[in-house]
Amino acid sequence: MKTPLVKLKHLLATSVLTLGINAAQADDPLKAGFVYVGPVSDYGWSYEHDRARLEVEKHFNGSVTTSYVEKVPEGADAERVIRQMAQNGTDVIFTTSFGFMNPTAKVAKRFPNVVFEHATGYKRDKNLSTYVLRTYEGRWVSGIAAGMMTKTNTIGYIASFPIPEVIRDINSVYMAAKSVNPDVKIKIMWVSTWYDPVKESEAANVLMDQGADILIQHTDSPAPLMAAEKRGLKGIGQASDMSNFAPNAHIFSIRDDWAPHYISVIENVKNGSWKSQDYWGGFSAGMLSIASMNDNLPEDVKKAVWKSYEEIKSGKFKPFTGPIKNNKGELVVADGHSLTDEELATVNWYVEGIDDTIPQ
Structure with missing residues (x-):
């Protein structure tokens, strides 16, 4: 592990843990690792994460190197892959599927000097952030x-x-x-x-x-x-x-662009300003x-x-604004209330009119 990722004593003395590499002090490129649930050739989710990884390399022009592992099953294999990345001196690790949440949280506790970013989950720690698209x-x-x-x-x-x-x-x-x-x-x-x-x-x-x-x-x-x-x-x-x-057949596609978030995170890690957060990006964030x-x-x-x-982009309209009832007729979003990010992260009901049940 190259130093200084951060000075641990200083971090433990602060109320919010901030991890990062001071670019002026670091001689070697920062290492960023990416873990994908699918192949980079899926032309969907993993494809776009990997396209963003390449944008990271282009943006930082040699001061950041990246690696990735594709087609990683959610579970024990994910934990092994994430742990190996951390052991190999990777400074920031992005795990890009909901099922990687528990493995990421577990490895993050073992490697407190590594920054972890998990996509679509809800578990956070001093060195573990979450991020999701709207x-x-x-x-x-x-x-x-x-x-x-x-x-x-x-x-x-x-x-x-x-x-x-x-x-x-x-x-x-x-x-x-x-x-x-x-x-x-x-x-x-x-x-x-x-x-x-x-x-x-x-x-x-x-x-x-x-x-x-x-x-x-x-x-x-x-x-x-x-x-x-x-x-x-x-x-x-x-x-x-x-x-x-x-x-x-194609009407249009809704395209994901993870590059703005990845570039921002890595810049913060490099300059020492990174801190754990729950980040949501959508139309307005590009x-x-x-x-x-x-x-x-x-x-x-x-x-x-x-x-x-x-x-939606301007904020004039928010899709989950009440009144909204679930398909049992119960009011789940009050009149005039727009679900907060915390509430959106726990939606476990179908809206009124969907004649189906959610699998257990």
Whole structure:
């Protein structure tokens, strides 16, 4: 481990632990490591994290070196990979899947001089931060498009795992679609994977067989869009620009851009100002964007999507603003109240109108 990452005695004397390398004192490049749940070629979640890693290298121009491990299963294997990175002298480690939360927290306690950043989780420590995208913002504009374009009044949603991020995104899609189409329904297929093109394609076809003519996904391959293309139906891309895989079916993609956060974190580590936090980035932070909107969309759909995007980006509209009832008829968000980040992180209910139950 190179020094000085920080002076531990000084850190322990402060009320908030701050970790970092003083760039003026460090001779060697800072080492940043990234742990991915899927392959960098998934053209979705892990692909965009790795694209951001390359932006980090470009931005720091030799003063930061990076490494990554892809296709890491969530569980014991993740702990081994994260621990090995820390043992190898990595200064800041980004673990990029919800299921890496407990392994990351465990390794962070063993390596107090290493900075850890975990995506989409909620466990933090003096040397462990969390960060997440406001993906529900992208789901809202997706729901606007889906609600306006469906001819069968049925949206198909391919879901990965029943964690708060996925559940709130399903809710966001449905509420947005309902706001423009009172007759809309949503059918949900849980595939228990982040990346499995075969399972994703199978789920897409089942949903289309059940009448869904617009597909939205919380999985990482372009397989659902490709399935929609074959059947002359429509879909929205997840995490990265998937337009090339389905030129006719593709409505638009909601693209993730992690580079601003990664660059900011590493700058703070280098100058010694890093501190543990729970960071959320969305449209306003430039970490979510609408990519490759299809020219074949009706003009009224384009206008409605961009209007919704601008209202969310400016803060004029917040998707989870009450009154909102769950699908048991219980008031879960009071009239006029917008869910805080802490409340958004614990969403475990479907909104009123979703005729389904959340898997246990």
